Amino acid sequence: MEKILVVDGVTREFPGRIAVSDVSFEVLKGSIHGFLGPNGAGKSTTMRMIAGLMPVSSGKITLFGEEIKPENLSQKNKLGLLPENAPLYPDMKVDEYLEFVAKLHQIKDVKSKVNDVLEQLSLTEVRGRLIGNLSKGFKQRVGLAQAIVYDAPFLILDEPTNGLDPQSVVELRDFIKKLSATKTILFSSHVLSEVEQLCDHLTIIHHGKIRASGTIAEIHRKFRQGLVIKVGLGAGETLPDLSPLGRYEMTKHHALAQEEVFHIVFESEKDCRSDLSKFLIEKNLKLLTLQVEPPELEDIFLQMTETRK
Numbered sequence: 001m002e003k004i005l006v007v008d009g010v011t012r013e014f015p016g017r018i019a020v021s022d023v024s025f026e027v028l029k030g031s032i033h034g035f036l037g038p039n040g041a042g043k044s045t046t047m048r049m050i051a052g053l054m055p056v057s058s059g060k061i062t063l064f065g066e067e068i069k070p071e072n073l074s075q076k077n078k079l080g081l082l083p084e085n086a087p088l089y090p091d092m093k094v095d096e097y098l099e100f101v102a103k104l105h106q107i108k109d110v111k112s113k114v115n116d117v118l119e120q121l122s123l124t125e126v127r128g129r130l131i132g133n134l135s136k137g138f139k140q141r142v143g144l145a146q147a148i149v150y151d152a153p154f155l156i157l158d159e160p161t162n163g164l165d166p167q168s169v170v171e172l173r174d175f176i177k178k179l180s181a182t183k184t185i186l187f188s189s190h191v192l193s194e195v196e197q198l199c200d201h202l203t204i205i206h207h208g209k210i211r212a213s214g215t216i217a218e219i220h221r222k223f224r225q226g227l228v229i230k231v232g233l234g235a236g237e238t239l240p241d242l243s244p245l246g247r248y249e250m251t252k253h254h255a256l257a258q259e260e261v262f263h264i265v266f267e268s269e270k271d272c273r274s275d276l277s278k279f280l281i282e283k284n285l286k287l288l289t290l291q292v293e294p295p296e297l298e299d300i301f302l303q304m305t306e307t308r309k
Helices: 041-049 073-079 094-104 109-118 136-148 168-179 192-198 218-221 273-282 299-307
Strands: 003-014 018-027 034-038 059-062 080-084 153-158 184-188 201-206 209-215 225-236 248-255 259-266 287-292
Touching: 003 184, 018 041, 018 059, 018 184, 018 201, 018 209, 034 041, 034 192, 041 059, 041 153, 073 080, 080 136, 094 136, 109 136, 109 209, 136 168, 153 209, 153 287, 168 192, 168 218, 201 218, 201 299, 209 218, 209 299, 218 259, 218 299, 225 248, 225 273, 259 287, 273 287
Parallel strands: 034 184, 034 201, 080 153, 153 184
Antiparallel strands: 003 018, 003 059, 201 209, 225 259, 225 287, 248 259
16 A cells, blocks of 8 residues: 655654654555554654654655655645644634634635535534633534644544543544545544554554554554453452463453453463363352453553553
């Protein structure tokens, strides 16, 4: 597939520290590419360099085959940006602000385009209101609207569902999926379930370096360590020491109405369900659930960023 964005060996230095070191990854045409990292990992710095808001110290970033440079204004029409804190003017009305952004990017038929975007993002009812008087959720929608009003083919969306109510989150996710039919999207979110639902490719950055990059399936295969098993015991029962079956780690535990559910990762890939069920029954425990689970993105992310204790 065509490579829309290529980040090649990029480093960004600040006085006394290196924020990003030799970062390389690619974003393919038509993909929603997740970009993940804990706070301070270098994610925001990388996105700013991709957006042309700051220069690289070394390396190169190309968008549609052209090197990105902060001084190259012609590239601005190709890239729509929703940063974590949307660039809004609180004393402007919603429609005035979007018309202003569209005119800056020399869009033809400005009013028609603004009307389309207002309708797509359910902003019609607040079009004449001051942005500063809007709720956080509506401000986030206006931020997304300014990123797409000039029809850029590549979008950077940093926490686009931040501040939205659950219904609006579902609507916006569906909207982003539709956008991917005609646009390529670099998508960042701290909600890992959201990333799994939306993204087909993923890059994880930590301490300024890329820890993993590829399709979701490739990352699951590459970084799965051991066998993940979900065990359900009777209400109030406790998981015993399973070390006779091999080295393991209990990663999750939650209680349902009549069941205690444990997620266990065994270091060995060997399917030990038969031995595990026998072991638990011999302990006079009520075994309700026993199944192999696919590894969750949260577990992989914690493993890659070394935050699990």
